[in-house]
Amino acid sequence: MNSQRPQATPATRPPGLGNRRILLVEDEQTIADVVRDYLHQAGFQVDYAKDGFTALQLAASRSPDLIVLDRLLPGLDGVEVCRRIRQTMSVPVIMVTALGTEDDRILGLESGADDYVTKPFSPRELVLRVKSVLRRSIKEFTPEPVVETAGFHLDPASRTVLHQGRQLPLTLREFDLLAFFLRRPNQVFSREELIKAVWGWDFGDLSTVTVHVRRLREKIEDDPNKPVLLKTVWGVGYRFESGARHAGA
Template sequence: MDKRKILIVDDDIYICELIEMYLKKEGYKVCVAYDGVSVIEKFKEETPSLVILDIMLPKMDGWDVCREIKKISNVPIIMLTAKGDTFDKVLGLKLGADDYIVKPFEPRELIARVEAVLRRMGEKPVTTRSIILPNLSIDTDLYRVKINDKIIVLPPKEMELLYFLVKNKNIVFTREQLIENIWGFDFEGDIRTIDVHIKRIRKKLESLKNQYSIQTIWGVGYKFEVKNNA
């Protein structure tokens, strides 16, 4: 089994390409099948560590594919479907699926679910947890930030927020998206918590203001911007 390989099964080419792009960005290898009949052969050939499986497939639906895979392997399966019925979710879990996500979905939510399932199965996600830029490095495994070769201490949530923004540089995120990615979907605090953390991070990055900045996009949210001279 290749611990870095994920099999995507969906008849929508656009969905496959989108998921593939995000998975490869996180360091995973990807293989794809577009119908239910070819999945089992592809699964045996590629021996992936996880399967992302759409329910509505031509030739054989996702339920039957899930049954067939579970007959020969305990590889985790995340069911992917446009249906949000509780019945579908319960049936998928009864058939052995390990998680379930409803279209449309945020690609980063899917990545988070992939990593969570792999952790539960005892596999270490391959996502890189360090970033090195000129005069700025972030290592979340060691919880260490270096600015101009000087180690800067950040509380855990500031560290995670900075890492997320830098990793997704030049992409704008709403406060809600940042809350979901850093604190989780069950966060019940004040959404303006983000503003407080951003203010503190900006202060610590002050010496790098000619290279990097966290920009406020009014009416939308925030982004980490790399300037032309960086």
């Protein structure tokens, strides 16, 4: 990571993002100081934790708008922190990892992270990623219409989804992915198309899409191993079946 700090100029608030609160969880003090400076300069409030237990306490008490979470932490690692946060909160989480293997990135995503950044990284790039994720989570933009199909009621303004009358506990990316499919029923999309449309990436690790589809199936399917709503089209991608019905429906 480039350790050069930004010049001390007055902070400007990102348009539409307001004075959002970021929880930064990082045990390497030098990295934490640099990232915190860049986030402050971008107009964000920043709470800081250097271990997993403190992170959980601050997440509960400070209600952050987004968490930047290091994967490798003393005591309680980032994966377990993310899992515990997901039990009570739907706050967006960006996982930061120094482990570059695909299995490690998948583990972070399966724990509930919405996005990830691999070390070494540019702090400017991280700030841009934070802004991108926040823009998808805040409610200040003109909402799209409510979607009702196949037993789903999706409300973009409140970012809630009911399925057969039951509210689904979706993370940021799970909501965006389901919303994309519900608005385009019976159409097939490749992982490349999904990562560009839902994540806003021109390129990236396609296993990100695979993991999120698997997580989404666990929340909307009667049997995630035999999906009837979110189908795999082998060799192509995925399709949402608007005419599918659950066995108990």
